[in-house]
Amino acid sequence: MTDHKEYLDQHGIKKTKQRILILNILSQAENIMTVEEIYLELSKQGVVISLSTIYRIMELFLAKGLVVKSIIPGNNKGVFSLKRLEHNHHLICLKCKKTVALKGCPLTEFERNVEQQTEFNIVDHNLELYGYCNKCK
Numbered sequence: 627m628t629d630h631k632e633y634l635d636q637h638g639i640k641k642t643k644q645r646i647l648i649l650n651i652l653s654q655a656e657n658i659m660t661v662e663e664i665y666l667e668l669s670k671q672g673v674v675i676s677l678s679t680i681y682r683i684m685e686l687f688l689a690k691g692l693v694v695k696s697i698i699p700g701n702n703k704g705v706f707s708l709k710r711l712e713h714n715h716h717l718i719c720l721k722c723k724k725t726v727a728l729k730g731c732p733l734t735e736f737e738r739n740v741e742q743q744t745e746f747n748i749v750d751h752n753l754e755l756y757g758y759c760n761k762c763k
């Protein structure tokens with residue numbers, strides 16, 4: 627709990643009870659979450675925060691680099707996960723949203739080539755693979 631408060635500090639985000647609660651949920655989540663799922667998880671804990679407030683908080687977290695947002699192909703839903711320190715990519719099941727972290731990064735060399743071709747200084751990238759897990763396929 628205390629780390630999360632410091633975490634907000636480090637990212638220059640003002641601490642509010644709502645933000646800390648949402649951060650806790652994200653840090654305990656094994657899977658990526660939609661705003662609706664965060665809402666449901668909060669109500670399970672007896673906390674009511676409106677969907678639009680959660681949305682605003684997620685946009686703030688996103689702007690401050692605290693979370694990563696992906697769009698699930700097909701339904702245009704934004705899903706969020708806490709940005710972890712280690713760099714990795716995920717397999718995401720479109721049905722149950724189970725996520726599996728992949729070891730290593732296949733894009734390092736690709737990035738270098740793109741940098742050479744475009745003279746961009748690439749600092750980050752995002753790659754998720756979508757499909758159906760064992761149980762859902």
Ligand SMILES: [Zn+2]
Pocket residue numbers: 719720721722723724758759760761762
């Ligand atoms: Zn699944």
Ligand SMILES: [Zn+2]
Pocket residue numbers: 713714715730731732733734751753
């Ligand atoms: Zn990578």
